[in-house]
Structure formats: C-alpha cells, structure tokens
Amino acid sequence: MHLISRRYRRADVTWCVLATDGAQRGFDHLAVAWEDLHHASADELRAMLDTLHRWEADTDPTGTRLPRAKRHDDKTVVTWTAA
Secondary structure (H helix, E strand, O other), X not given: OOOOOOOOOHHHOOEEEEEOHXXXXXXXXXXXXXXXXXXXXXXXXXHHHHHHHHHHHHHOOOOOOOOOOOOOOOOOEEEEEOO
C-alpha cells in the first residue's frame, strides 16, 4: 500500500480530486484528464467509472495492457470544489 501526501495552503486550493489507485491508474492509462473529473457531475463520474470497469472486463481482462494484481480493483473518486 502506498500513500502520497501533500500539504497546501487552503487559500491556494480551489479544487481537488481524490482517487483510489484502481481509479487513478485506469484513468491515467486511458488518458482521462483530471480536470475532466473535476468538472464532472456525480452521474458523469459514475459513468466514467463504469466505462473503466467495462474496459477492464471487456478489453483487458487479463491485465495485459494495464498490469494489475486482480481483475478488478476498487475504484472510488471524490471531487471537491471551494465554496
């Protein structure tokens, strides 16, 4: 298990995306821009995760294109925007 931790001044952060490695690695592999996740609605995020899940199941079930320890890893994404 790995953790990346960063600290920023609150005034310098206007938005952020938190993702489990299962979501992050898949989105990076499929070249999804993190800015696209920031502006996505909950339904759009759900659709993106479903698309990633289907890609793993249908296109890369054995992890040839995106090596992974198990067929499907957990995929969670949280977005936050400053009020």
